[in-house]
Amino acid sequence: MDDFIYRDPGKENGEEAGQALGVDGAVRSRSTGLFCEGVPLSRIAREVGTPVYVYSYNTLTRHFRVFDEAFDGIPHVICFAMKANSNLAVVRSFSALGGGADVVSGGELFRALRAGVMPSKIVYAGVGKTVSEIEAALKAGILMFNIESQEELLAIDGVAGRLGVRAPIALRVNPDVDAKTHPYISTGLKKNKFGISIEQAMDEYERAEALPNVKVVGIHQHIGSQLTEISPFVDSLKKTAELVRKLKSRGLGIKYIDVGGGLGIRYLNEKPPLPSDLARAIRPVLEDLGCTLVFEPGRVLAGNAGCLVTKVLYRKSTQEKNFIIVDAGMNDLVRPTLYQAYHEIKQVITTDAPEFLADVVGPICETGDFLAKDRAMRVPQPGELLAVMSAGAYGFTMSSNYNSRPRAAEVMVEGDRYYIVRRREDYEGLVSGEEIPEFLGEKAAHDAQRARQGTR
Numbered sequence: 001m002d003d004f005i006y007r008d009p010g011k012e013n014g015e016e017a018g019q020a021l022g023v024d025g026a027v028r029s030r031s032t033g034l035f036c037e038g039v040p041l042s043r044i045a046r047e048v049g050t051p052v053y054v055y056s057y058n059t060l061t062r063h064f065r066v067f068d069e070a071f072d073g074i075p076h077v078i079c080f081a082m083k084a085n086s087n088l089a090v091v092r093s094f095s096a097l098g099g100g101a102d103v104v105s106g107g108e109l110f111r112a113l114r115a116g117v118m119p120s121k122i123v124y125a126g127v128g129k130t131v132s133e134i135e136a137a138l139k140a141g142i143l144m145f146n147i148e149s150q151e152e153l154l155a156i157d158g159v160a161g162r163l164g165v166r167a168p169i170a171l172r173v174n175p176d177v178d179a180k181t182h183p184y185i186s187t188g189l190k191k192n193k194f195g196i197s198i199e200q201a202m203d204e205y206e207r208a209e210a211l212p213n214v215k216v217v218g219i220h221q222h223i224g225s226q227l228t229e230i231s232p233f234v235d236s237l238k239k240t241a242e243l244v245r246k247l248k249s250r251g252l253g254i255k256y257i258d259v260g261g262g263l264g265i266r267y268l269n270e271k272p273p274l275p276s277d278l279a280r281a282i283r284p285v286l287e288d289l290g291c292t293l294v295f296e297p298g299r300v301l302a303g304n305a306g307c308l309v310t311k312v313l314y315r316k317s318t319q320e321k322n323f324i325i326v327d328a329g330m331n332d333l334v335r336p337t338l339y340q341a342y343h344e345i346k347q348v349i350t351t352d353a354p355e356f357l358a359d360v361v362g363p364i365c366e367t368g369d370f371l372a373k374d375r376a377m378r379v380p381q382p383g384e385l386l387a388v389m390s391a392g393a394y395g396f397t398m399s400s401n402y403n404s405r406p407r408a409a410e411v412m413v414e415g416d417r418y419y420i421v422r423r424r425e426d427y428e429g430l431v432s433g434e435e436i437p438e439f440l441g442e443k444a445a446h447d448a449q450r451a452r453q454g455t456r
């Protein structure tokens, strides 16, 4: 497809072609500027406004296929981690290819079902499932609950009993392995809140097996996110595999091994393993167990399939620093300030302006409101467009209305066409659901009138 050129680091590195998930898969440069597939980002910005998230359908689906093909020959289900990007169109893009969903809330479950994910391909994780969320998942008939604690197990047993069904469950084991990633997104260490320690897991499984309304079907692990090495996956899966053998020898029916997500992507110069590397490394560990593998990739499917397009509002220089003030803030993309995460920032229309070092900051009233710090870039003009790269995962889903900023629009591009897959929020939307209680009524009405008259 001439229109869609995908920079393939696998090929660049002389590795297996077609297996790589590159940093600028979704967006490529033409002499006229950045395009997403066949559509200029400048056109989307002009017609939809900024800030706007733009996703490439063909990159999303390519990433899914690369992941899927890596595990050819092993029974497996790919349950997209919806926390990375829960837009209905994105979720549908994967479910249409046979993908499932990893959900962590009633809201994500609702979205998964609305997007058309088969309930039998939904796994449900998270340390704080509520009774009504458990009920909804049982009624939908999901593949399994990934259980995080003994109390949760008992709660699920109780709800299932009340509904007259048996809840399919896996225990999330915590293998105590260092994922070697940012501490906020490392989950498989003993000190983290996630899962049940591998030492206690056998007892918990036996307790589960004795419960009348749950059915043990699997085991789950997830050790962290943005992993750039293979060894933590292998180390933890070896522990998990050993436990599976013990469980099977005691007659427990482990059908599914849920490997979790976590495969990293290239934001700057990381060299994360490819899905094929992961497959090669874990096949020997898991193959002889005769289980179906469940994967929960999020970032690796969506991260480099999207970018955030923002417009330069103003420039300002202090004695210390240059600032570029753009119309996207930490409420739109919180990763830079929350994790000191690096996102490449590209000019949408290339210029030959001189380079300088600048902080790219948003309009929010917080010092932490930045998208980049001390970044070398060409001095932009007000009105110029910038693309914040690798923003397809944990971008929009982590956005908020802080400073009463309507959340950005989301667009999906397919070939030469684009589709608004979430319209920009408006001011009415911001206050819908809010109410001024009656006891404040008169005063509020009075204040509003005074404000209109400008007599404050």
Ligand code: LLP
Binding pocket: 081, 083, 084, 102, 125, 185, 222, 224, 225, 226, 227, 260, 261, 262, 263, 296, 297, 298, 299, 300, 335, 339, 393, 394, 398
């Ligand atoms: N499965 C479970 C149980 C998870 O907790 C997560 C991510 C995933 C799968 C997907 O992981 P992935 O393949 O995307 O690495 N907000 C952070 C990332 C938090 C990840 C939380 N759990 C960020 O922006 O980097």
